[in-house]
Amino acid sequence: MYQKVCMENVAIVLHDTRIPENIGAAARAAANMGVGQVILSAPRNFDMERVLKVATHSASGLVEAMTVCNTLPEALGTFNWIVGTTARLGGTRRVNFSPADLATKLIPISSENRVAVLFGPEDRGLTNEDLQLCHDLVNIPAAGFSSLNLAQAVMVISYELFKARTREPKFYIPRLACRYELENMYEELQDTFNRIHYINHENPEQRLDKTRSFLSRYQLRSREVSLIRGFCRQVARYGEKCYQDGVTAGAAGGKKTQETR
Template identity: 40%
Template sequence: MNEAVQDTVRELMGQAAIVLVSPKFAENVGSAARVAANMGIGRLILVCREVPDRERMLTLATAKAAHLIDTLEHHRELGEALAPFGWVLGTSARQGRKRTTVNSPRQLMGEVLPQLKNNRVALLFGPEDRGLANEELRYCNQITTIPTVDFSSLNLAQAVAILCHELHYSVLDAVSRTAFPVSAPKQGDKQELEAMFGHVEETLATIGFLKKGEDDYWMKSIRQFLGRIGLKSKEIKIIRGVCRQLLWQDRQKSPGKGKSE
């Protein structure tokens, strides 16, 4: 690999971060740090009540990834941790009525790659015993399942390794062949999106589109649709402007209703 290719791969991989939600074992955090460092990802984020024991994390991180343990970010709320990111790829082994069909990591990398130049990308993983819950997956632009035979559950560190490798391989292959896809524009971050989704939900409830018992289903579909498109900050402001106008008109008909922020 020539130096120019190596520098470009390093720059693009530097846009990605590993986000671990409530990891149960400090050693898995250490292993995830080691994988991230090997693949050129320089940001490790934990969402949990307390930071795991540092020495246990360092045992498997080894000296080469110790810097990720020393600089890891800690948040108590997932929304806060994901606020600066423009694109989130979540992992899930579970399928069910409320979960849509998802693709393998390799199939989805073609959609992730264009985001890397102008957007921060988060690879999101849930705890070892249950994975990501539906309320956590709602932050994701994409959801992926790692293909397995029969036994679907993977160790957290293994799942991190597979996704990091697929991302690194896709970046390296595209850069080496000078066939990198056209870069996506800078997206609105998750903080902007969550504010917009709150406004959209309030508006749809006000006009009667959302009905009690069905609101989660419809909002999940709306989140997936708008999240997959990738909205810029200006477009988010336009949607929120439309919501404000609809809510304002409704208040004119019913003056006693509260005012939206």
């Protein structure tokens, strides 16, 4: 029996779009491939009438059910696995997958988890900061000019997800930690790094970026995120206890010195 991507658990997230017609065309492409949801993050010049005109009747239901969020973290908060799209390569943009390989990976993940495929604005794509919120990166190979039209890119990814099949024995991937849970964990890790002076204060983001990159390789579950956060809280408690013990010892030492005079 073939296994497929659960398209109902897949959402296309369009961040910082500039042209309403591009939203409509992207939604039409997503609807054609059975994508479950389209989410807009901080859209500019949003005009539902212009969006629907391009989406046509076939995608009107998907468009009318769109969620519009003010920020990218808000748009991605409830998703368990996030894939960022990028045309630019190199540096910190270590692309994990081609569209076909990505689709194969998402077959077991999508059965029990909500998956977001994130696309950036038409003129410049996603920033490095945006991509920090992603577990995987995907690049669409192209000859010559590497940047595709937004709707074209949505169609390529959605098509690969729709047609992906595998005969491999199914292995179970349970519900993973959502973006909100992960971001709270990273905040506590950063606070812990600061407390134990594990961060280069001239470039404080470098250590956390490497930590994000490392932990994103693993499919962290909610209980594993809770375990890491519990460790951070215990480090904070221990550090506070050591500080208070030092203050008490210092005060006692000062008092003893005065008494022996």
